[in-house]
Amino acid sequence: MTKPTMLDYINETKAILLDMLNKRNETYNEFADVYTANVGKYKNIYLIGSGTSFNSCITAQPFLEKILNKHVVIINSYNFAHYEELVTSNDLVIAITQEGESTNTIAALNRANNLNCDNFVITEDRDNSCSKVAQHKIVLACGLEHIGPKTKGYSASILTFYLIALEAAKTAKVITAEAYSNYISRIERVVDNLDNIIEETKSWFDLNKEDLEKCDHGYILGYGINKGTIIEGALKSLETVREYFQPFELEEFLHGPIASMHDNTYTIIIAPRTYGYERARKLYESLDSQNAHSYLVSGRQETNADHVLNGSFISDEDFNPLEYCIPLQLFAYLLYTSQGKDLEVRNYPDTKEALTTKAKDVQ
């Protein structure tokens, strides 16, 4: 059997997310019950992970804070395990690890246990190292993903966070049944549209193929709730194209990094029509008039410039990261394949032995 590609996994995303939505009550009821029983005790919620899993924490944080009305701290597994000073037994720890073998996440969960923090791990449906350490498990219901650069797992991770927050808020009566249903319908609408985004992204890449294929470094820019989207998007290209891609929040980019742009620097701006859009569009227009490799990914535009991905994005104010991650995942896939990069060849293979990051190899 041939190994699935990143594209196969991206194509599976819509069906997987719809299935997760359908099974949400049974999948997340334990979390909702534990949360409801302790809602008065929990002061802060810690979201912890490494790599793509950590990026899903960055993306999910604003929605969890909004729905659960608690301070949500995002911190990577290593820092939680060894440097976090303020966590107490009144905090809830939620670790996320797709394959469940990341050594830093195991260490973070051990620390949560030692500190007597209630803790959950979101992870694949198999008996892995992290699920042996955590008090409770939430299944990351996307099936296995037999490839290093994760795509469907990232989408499933952010949806898991949205859904555990909504199930917990409904059970704890932090939100009304009506508000809950409204949030679910809005997620369904975004997920239902994902296949259109895939097709539109492919057309955009094709249209600009001659220029995009030459891309060997670039900046991925965004704002608001897409802070995690751009970090994850840059990571996808770093892992696959294996050239230099750097994410910046757009306003921070203007405060210095823009000085490092050259004629051959590419930019992709992720620009949903939410707060921040006007400045993003202005930045695109300004860069486009001075540099030949500037691109904008946004909802329907007045402009029909080839470099603008005029997608049929729903641009939901809370859930648009589910759709805006797709163009960056596809960009990485289409670019590395068009450049003929081989993901089976590991760069600097000796570091894997020198610095272990996984308790077990699961690929």
Ligand SMILES: N[C@@H]1[C@@H](O)[C@H](O)[C@@H](COP(=O)(O)O)O[C@@H]1O
């Ligand atoms: N290259 C992979 C990343 O793609 C992955 O995100 C990270 C965390 O893995 P996990 O989510 O299983 O903890 O591990 C590896 O380093």
